Amino acid sequence: MEKGEVEEKVMPSPVISSSSSSISSSGSSSHDTISLASNHDDGHNNGSPSPHNQDYIVVSFSPNDPENPYNWSMKKKSLLLLCATLTCLNSTMGSTIASANLFPLLAAEFNVPAGPQSVLPASLYLIGFCFGPIIFAPLSENYGRKPILVTGFLLFVASTAGASVAPTWWSFLLMRFLCGTFGSPPLSVFGGVIADCFEEEVQRGRMLMVWSAATFIGPLGAPVLGGFVGGVLGWRWVFWIALIFAGVTLASVLVIPETLASKILKRKAERMNKEEPGREDGRRYVSPAELSQKSVLVTLKTTLLRPLELLCGEMVVILTSLYIGFIYSVFYMMVQMYHAIFVGVYGFSPGVSGLMFTIIGLGTIIGCFICWWCDPITLRLSAKHPTKRAEYLRLPLACIGGPFFVISILWIGLSARSDVHWAVPLVATVPYGIAYNIMWVAMINYVADAYGIYSASALAALGTTRSIAGALLPLAIEDMLQALGIAKSCALLAGISAVLAAVPFCFVAYGDKIRAASKFSAALKSDRRQEEGALARVTSHLSAV
Structure with missing residues (x-):
């Protein structure tokens, strides 16, 4: 030169x-x-x-x-991980806090008829999740992680307060949408924060796994809060408790260091x-x-369009989005399904029904241990297949989890009858949680590894499609249950899941060729x-x- x-x-x-x-x-x-x-x-x-x-x-x-995040002490990194966990608990807890267990109280307050509107508080929250990641995650790659996280969480706290005092049904729904929008940055930006701090891929995968577990546990606790607290103190107290939790978490967000x-x-x-x-x-x-600094307009154009570019042009992102988007929507359908099973079939109270749904969390914890235990095995597999290291390091667990996910849904649906003890469908909740967790962790880690410094944008693309599916598909659950019943509804969901379970197998077989043919990946390598x-x-x- x-x-x-x-x-x-x-x-x-x-x-x-x-x-x-x-x-x-x-x-x-x-x-x-x-x-x-x-x-x-x-x-x-x-x-x-x-x-x-x-x-x-x-x-x-x-x-x-010492200023390099890779060189920070494990204590400092652990505190960051704790902050990531708490903020994700807040964000995801909000997605189910106004679910079927709380809707009767909302309906009585705002004179809302039963039916599809019962899903609107959760669906609008998830629609907010659609817009948040595609804006906040790429901006965090250019302007830093902390400003995006702090700004978003401050507005999330304000929106939660607005929901707790909403005077009308439509103002309540607006606050739900804003809560979802401003609660979305932790779900994509903290993935980038963890990648910023943990250089070694196995350790990074384990930390992402722990962080991801918070996204499962948050939605599990909210129906319990809505069922028990709402029934005793009223629905507004449910949101006030959520506001207190968010206010405590805000303190940790304000003091986190920049990691970019x-x-x-x-x-x-x-x-x-x-x-x-x-x-x-x-x-x-x-x-x-x-x-190589660019103008603000050029930077905004590039970063805001990057998730869409990945979503439209990257086969890895497209197929992964379809897969995790559907299993995510099934999760929110299960919130409604459990209410129909344990309240409608077995006659439990809404609070007890929500408590039973939390058993999925046990499966999530077991799934984390399985992922941790399998790390040495996947390392040996990836060493034997160096050209497909990315596939063999992350995807074997997803290949195992897919079939178990299908079996667990069938188990829940076929056993949910009054002549079968309530413990039988409840036990199926554990393998469901295990399969859900290991599939989710494996696919997210695979995408994060594949796109490196642009992992936040790739996760934002996944988060957008996941939230769209989670917001729209559950709108059909009430009509589906009425038309098909519990058993056939679960069989339909299991059938679609079985088809999509082929995605990780496809990546194992052809992932290296798919990535080699990717124009975006080729451009990244060239850059x-x-x-x-x-x-x-x-x-x-x-x-x-």
């Missing part, structure tokens, strides 16, 4: 030159910064400072740099410029992201090669400082 190309890469307008004063007096090690050195001179400087005689030092992480490396390096460069203000323009140090090559060429003209 010619010098002019190096200079254009670093700063598109003026020529960049070096001087003997490029060594930082602030004590930066040679591993922290690199200084551009060029002999170009336009002959008009005459020794006076000008934009054509500037020395830019590119700030980077040194080995074992490009944002940390930018702040580091700004700090070093303040400590050593030797230049007229005040930009002696720059972060790597500033070397990485160009960036690596450009960095190598630039550093050949650089002097370490």
Whole structure:
């Protein structure tokens, strides 16, 4: 590469030159910064400072740099994971807090007839989930994780407060939609936060698994809260308790550190410029992201369209979205199904029915242990198949979980009869939770590994389709139960699940070819090669400082 190309890469307008004063007096090690050195001179400087005689030092992480999230202590990372878990519990708990167990109280308050409207509080919340990830997740990749999380959660708390005092049915539904929208960032952005902090793929997968478990447990506890607290204190107290929980969690969100490396390096460069203000323009140090900085409009266009581009053009994302979108919608159908089974068939109270639904959480916990125990096995499999490492590292569990998911749905539906003891369909809840968890974790980790630094956008694409399915398909559950009954409804869901269970098998067989044929993946690889090559060429003209 010619010098002019190096200079254009670093700063598109003026020529960049070096001087003997490029060594930082602030004590930066040679591993922290690199200084551009060029002999170009336009002959008009005459020794006076000008934009054509500037020395830019590119700030980077040194080995074992304490500012690098990969090098943070396990205690600090664990606190981040705790914050991620709490915020996701808040967000997902809100999705079922106004479910079938609470609707009779809402109907009495707002004079709402029974029927499809009983699903609207949950569906509108999930529609909010559709819009949130596609906006917030890609913005977090450019402007940092913390600003997006803090802003979103503050508005989530405000919307929850609005729902608790809503005077009309339609104002209540509006607040539900806003709660879903502003409660959605943790579900996609925290996936990026975990990827920012955990470099080793097995450890990262385990942390994503623990975080994902919160997305299962949250919706399980809300029907219990609605069934018991709502019946004694009224439905508004259910939301006030949720508001208190959100307020406590907000404190942890406000104190979390930024984890996005490009944002940390930018702040580091700004700090070093303040400590050593030797230049007229005040930009002696720059972060790597500033070397190719784009306008705000271009950045917004790129980042907001990226999830849609992934969703429309990436076969891995398309097939995974179809699969997890359907199993997610089945989960919310099961909320209604359990009410029909344990209240309608067995005559339990709404609170007890919600308590029985939480047994899925036991299956989720067991699923986490299974995923953890299988890590060494999948590592050996991926080592034997290096060209399909991504597939064999993540997908074997999804291949096992799919058939068990189908069996558990059939078990629940076929045993839910008055002449069969209520414990029989209840026991089926455990394998259902296990299968749901291991499929979800495996597919999410597979996509996160496949798209690296763009994992937040890929997860946003998955989150959008998942929420659309979760919002729309459960609207049909009441009519389906009336037309088909519990057994046939479950058989229909099991049949569709059986067809979609072929997705992970398809990836195992053809995943490497699918990724190789992907235009987006090819462009990512090309960009990485160009960036690596450009960095190598630039550093050949650089002097370490």
